[in-house]
Amino acid sequence: MAEVVLNGISKSYGDDVALDNVTMTVPDGSFVVLLGPTGAGKTTTLRMVSGLDKPDAGNVMIGGRDTAGLTPAQRDVTMVFQQYSLYPHLTVRQNLEFPLKSPILQTPQAEINRKVGEVAEVLQISHKLDNKATALSGGEMQRVSIGRALVRQPSVYLMDEPLSSLDAKLRSDLRVELKNIQANSGATLLYVTHDQIEAMTMATHVGVLDNGKLVQFGTPREIYEDPVSVYAASRLGQPRINVLPAGVFGGAPYNAQSIGLRPEHIIQGEGEDSMVTRVERLGDQTRLHLVFKDHDIITVTDAHTNLNGGDIVKIRPNNPYYFDATGARVA
Numbered sequence: 003m004a005e006v007v008l009n010g011i012s013k014s015y016g017d018d019v020a021l022d023n024v025t026m027t028v029p030d031g032s033f034v035v036l037l038g039p040t041g042a043g044k045t046t047t048l049r050m051v052s053g054l055d056k057p058d059a060g061n062v063m064i065g066g067r068d069t070a071g072l073t074p075a076q077r078d079v080t081m082v083f084q085q086y087s088l089y090p091h092l093t094v095r096q097n098l099e100f101p102l103k104s105p106i107l108q109t110p111q112a113e114i115n116r117k118v119g120e121v122a123e124v125l126q127i128s129h130k131l132d133n134k135a136t137a138l139s140g141g142e143m144q145r146v147s148i149g150r151a152l153v154r155q156p157s158v159y160l161m162d163e164p165l166s167s168l169d170a171k172l173r174s175d176l177r178v179e180l181k182n183i184q185a186n187s188g189a190t191l192l193y194v195t196h197d198q199i200e201a202m203t204m205a206t207h208v209g210v211l212d213n214g215k216l217v218q219f220g221t222p223r224e225i226y227e228d229p230v231s232v233y234a235a236s237r238l239g240q241p242r243i244n245v246l247p248a249g250v251f252g253g254a255p256y257n258a259q260s261i262g263l264r265p266e267h268i269i270q271g272e273g274e275d276s277m278v279t280r281v282e283r284l285g286d287q288t289r290l291h292l293v294f295k296d297h298d299i300i301t302v303t304d305a306h307t308n309l310n311g312g313d314i315v316k317i318r319p320n321n322p323y324y325f326d327a328t329g330a331r332v333a
């Protein structure tokens with residue numbers, strides 16, 4: 003396994019700046035999740051590491067080796083795409099065996115059988131091993147393509163929203179499995195997702211990309227508890243952080259333009275009146291929708307709450323965040 007270092011990577015497609023001077027270290031054995039909305043540069047980052055595409059400036063080091071000019075195979079990286087890529091005329095077993103059958107690896111058949119069996123079990127596709135790849139559902143095909151990556155032990159796994167096509171139950175099973183595989187094998191993973199639960203549960207580190215710039219890199223807790231900007235703060239947390247004009251509760255720093263309130267920053271039962279517009283019971287969380295001085299706020303409350311729409315609840319902020327006019331955190 004290996005550390006990956008991106009040094010000042012920039013990449014444009016025509017006038018479109020996909021990456022702007024990104025410097026980031028993916029530590030050996032870490033699970034790094036890249037977060038950001040569509041177009042932030044997440045996939046482009048993976049393509050730079052994989053060697054599928056070349057940076058305009060900067061370099062990528064894998065395991066201390068400059069990768070300039072190296073093919074994806076020479077870099078010893080394995081990539082899993084959002085959309086499955088299988089050999090349709092082969093069975094599931096043959097698809098899974100394929101990466102191990104390379105003449106360079108010379109893997110003994112018994113070892114191939116063991117590895118394929120193990121991966122099929124983890125991905126819950128053992129019963130489909132002899133099916134043609136075309137006779138699978140979309141979610142099954144995606145599991146096989148993840149499996150094709152997992153049978154190998156490359157220096158680095160690169161995964162681009164590999165779970166996004168799966169149903170909720172399978173997604174949560176595979177979150178746990180991928181995390182276990184990474185933790186037990188010491189693999190280095192660079193992983194792209196829109197799904198903040200994946201980021202919070204699997205990542206050892208999160209990189210937040212904004213318009214091709216890496217704006218924060220840290221543990222999921224650091225990004226959640228100590229965001230550098232309103233943009234970074236908005237990437238994690240459900241319900242999303244509430245952003246209101248800074249002075250709405252009084253006591254804001256002079257340079258603050260907005261106040262950011264996560265549910266834990268809102269004390270209920272003290273302070274000023276707000277009105278309940280809706281109580282939303284999600285099972286694992288009960289959300290309270292409030293209107294405070296014409297501003298909507300969503301927070302969480304006790305599962306056994308007796309509150310209803312139209313009720314009045316007092317609220318006050320407790321250690322909120324403040325951001326300046328550019329969105330940068332000032333307190």
Ligand SMILES: Nc1ncnc2c1ncn2[C@@H]1O[C@H](COP(=O)(O)OP(=O)(O)OP(=O)(O)O)[C@@H](O)[C@H]1O
Nearest residue numbers: 015018019020038039040041042043044045046047
């Ligand atoms: N092959 C390409 N040709 C032209 N423009 C591209 C190409 N690849 C990426 N871009 C542009 O570069 C920017 C970053 O794209 P990228 O795919 O890295 O974003 P992303 O964060 O992965 O988004 P998504 O979540 O939608 O996959 C976008 O503006 C995109 O339109």
